[in-house]
Amino acid sequence: xxxxxxxxxxxxxxxxxxxxxxxxxxxxxxxxxxxxxxxxxxxxxxxxxxxxxxxxxxxxxxxxxxxxxxxxxxxxxxxxxxxxxxxxxxxxxxxxxxxxxxxxxxxxxxxxxxxxxxxxxxxxxxxxxxxxxxxxxxxxxxxxxxxxxxxxxxxxxxxxxxxxxxxxxxxxxxxxxxxxxxxxxxxxxxxxxxx
Amino acid sequence: xxxxxxxxxxxxxxxxxxxxxxxxxxxxxxxxxxxxxxxxxxxxxxxxxxxxxxxxxxxxxxxxxxxxxxxxxxxxxxxxxxxxxxxxxxxxxxxxxxxxxxxxxxxxxxxxxxxxxxxxxxxxxxxxxxxxxxxxxxxxxxxxxxxxxxxxxxxxxxxxxxxxxxxxxxxxxxxxxxxxxxxxxxxxxxxxxxx
Numbered sequence: 001x002x003x004x005x006x007x008x009x010x011x012x013x014x015x016x017x018x019x020x021x022x023x024x025x026x027x028x029x030x031x032x033x034x035x036x037x038x039x040x041x042x043x044x045x046x047x048x049x050x051x052x053x054x055x056x057x058x059x060x061x062x063x064x065x066x067x068x069x070x071x072x073x074x075x076x077x078x079x080x081x082x083x084x085x086x087x088x089x090x091x092x093x094x095x096x097x098x099x100x101x102x103x104x105x106x107x108x109x110x111x112x113x114x115x116x117x118x119x120x121x122x123x124x125x126x127x128x129x130x131x132x133x134x135x136x137x138x139x140x141x142x143x144x145x146x147x148x149x150x151x152x153x154x155x156x157x158x159x160x161x162x163x164x165x166x167x168x169x170x171x172x173x174x175x176x177x178x179x180x181x182x183x184x185x186x187x188x189x190x191x192x193x194x195x
Numbered sequence: 196x197x198x199x200x201x202x203x204x205x206x207x208x209x210x211x212x213x214x215x216x217x218x219x220x221x222x223x224x225x226x227x228x229x230x231x232x233x234x235x236x237x238x239x240x241x242x243x244x245x246x247x248x249x250x251x252x253x254x255x256x257x258x259x260x261x262x263x264x265x266x267x268x269x270x271x272x273x274x275x276x277x278x279x280x281x282x283x284x285x286x287x288x289x290x291x292x293x294x295x296x297x298x299x300x301x302x303x304x305x306x307x308x309x310x311x312x313x314x315x316x317x318x319x320x321x322x323x324x325x326x327x328x329x330x331x332x333x334x335x336x337x338x339x340x341x342x343x344x345x346x347x348x349x350x351x352x353x354x355x356x357x358x359x360x361x362x363x364x365x366x367x368x369x370x371x372x373x374x375x376x377x378x379x380x381x382x383x384x385x386x387x388x389x390x
């Protein structure tokens with residue numbers, strides 16, 4: 001089993017994941033979101049797609065047994081174990097604009113979006129290519145009658161995790177999310193492990 | 196008032212829309228979906244974003260008064276009139292793969308995705324750049340407790356419409372949707388008007 005790598009609070013990283021390897025995203029302290037992106041290493045224009053994934057799952061909340069699809073309708077990742085059962089796949093990574101528009105910040109943090117863009121730049125992925133992320137542990141309950149949703153603290157407790165198996169060679173990016181509201185009011189680290 | 200243009204069943208088109216112009220998407224026979232895409236004419240990498248839009252609206256069902264944002268968090272379109280009140284912004288355009296995976300078709304139609312890709316090619320937009328579309332009149336109720344959703348017949352009646360105002364110069368693409376399930380079991384035309 002690989003050693004866990006720590007992503008410090010409000011930061012992000014990128015790395016490669018080979019077909020057949022597993023990636024475990026761990027919430028070491030609890031109530032912390034991690035935005036996850038995946039790109040096909042053979043052709044970076046093939047990218048994780050919320051729309052395709054939700055369409056094939058017929059569910060907005062994904063968990064063990066579900067598959068994350070690319071924009072070309074290929075399976076990128078299988079969710080093989082999930083100790084939390086609530087993740088979000090509706091919202092884009094938080095950004096300077098998120099903090100400006102939603103929080104009214106005048107000097108906003110670059111957010112997950114900025115962290116993902118910086119981490120992915122060496123791999124040749126530009127900021128405009130960042131799609132809706134699979135937001136591990138993010139808790140966005142939707143009111144089916146009105147369509148309204150709220151961003152609530154994650155249901156993850158210290159040590160909870162979700163494990164994915166790669167179905168193709170991938171470039172991955174992962175954050176410790178930077179939005180106060182998404183993380184129960186405090187910024188904490190995320191860990192990941194590749195096996 | 197401009198003359199309406201008809202999009203035949205199971206087809207699509209693309210056109211430009213100038214800042215300040217309005218686009219009215221009309222369902223002439225009722226119960227027919229139209230997938231809508233928008234790209235910034237100045238830089239086609241700026242594209243309509245479900246994730247940004249939903250994040251700022253705090254709602255998955257959008258209607259009059261809501262704004263459709265780009266991946267750069269700029270407003271592309273305002274919804275200024277809406278006679279239906281139920282549209283989808285979760286699912287990607289139907290495609291060969293949709294029909295293969297969901298319907299089990301062995302010789303599938305190219306779907307909205309293929310129609311959008313063909314219509315956008317002359318504008319320099321490649322198929323991998325097609326994101327989650329704003330699916331006018333598409334009725335996808337979500338069960339908030341389980342996250343499950345179903346694709347139900349549109350609530351639109353003959354002559355119902357939705358009108359958008361452009362907040363920037365745009366390349367637009369629009370379809371008469373090709374998925375049987377999304378359109379109450381039959382393929383019908385869509386009309387649009389630019390004013």
